[in-house]
Amino acid sequence: MGKIKSKLIKRTAKALIEKGIEFSSDFEKNKKILGNTMPSKKLRNQIAGYLVRLKKSEAKMLSNC
Numbered sequence: 001m002g003k004i005k006s007k008l009i010k011r012t013a014k015a016l017i018e019k020g021i022e023f024s025s026d027f028e029k030n031k032k033i034l035g036n037t038m039p040s041k042k043l044r045n046q047i048a049g050y051l052v053r054l055k056k057s058e059a060k061m062l063s064n065c
Contacts, residue, residue: 003053009043009046010050012047013051016034017054021033023054024055026052030048030051030052034047034048
């Protein structure tokens, strides 16, 4: 549907980044990093997808500077 993510997805993704876990701009790699730590497959996939969006926007900001 849309690109709007819930607060839970955003909050969890930001918390994982703050922990120092290195994520990439590849969905499959992020999904494997999250592995079995997520309570459900749907939640894991949504977080991995949101992390991809964050990393791509971060890379875009760095390239513009």
